Amino acid sequence: MLLDVRGEICPYPATAAVEAMKKAKGDEAIEVIIDHAPALETVPWQAKRNGWDAEIEELSAAEWKITLTRKVAAGR
Numbered sequence: 001m002l003l004d005v006r007g008e009i010c011p012y013p014a015t016a017a018v019e020a021m022k023k024a025k026g027d028e029a030i031e032v033i034i035d036h037a038p039a040l041e042t043v044p045w046q047a048k049r050n051g052w053d054a055e056i057e058e059l060s061a062a063e064w065k066i067t068l069t070r071k072v073a074a075g076r
Contacts, residue, residue, distance in 0.1 A: 001028055006035045006063065013039035014046045021050050021068065030068040033059075040064060 003020050005013040013034050020030045032043055044054035047068045057065045 001030045002033070003030055004033045005039070006033055008034075009036050010038045010042055014042040017043045017066075017068065018046050018050060021047070021052055024070075027070055032066040032068065033063070034066065035063045037062075040066070043068075 001020055001024060003016055005016050008016070013032065013036060017030065017032050020032075024030060032039075034040070034043070040056060043066050044056070047054040047066075051071050052068045053071055055067045055069075057067070059065055
């Protein structure tokens with residue numbers, strides 16, 4: 001699932017990411033595209049809080065992709 005929140009400021013990117021995590025099916029990953037640097041902290045924090053991992057990739061000087069994936073339970 002792609003969530004493009006470029007042009008949006010906090011708290012919207014984190015709120016939108018939480019809604020996307022709730023709607024995600026199975027092991028579907030969510031790619032969040034942002035250009036608001038504070039979201040580099042809020043989106044991963046919300047992901048962790050909801051049982052997801054977050055990986056940040058810098059796309060350009062002021063644009064990032066945060067890939068959210070469900071944490072794998074131990075023993076699986």
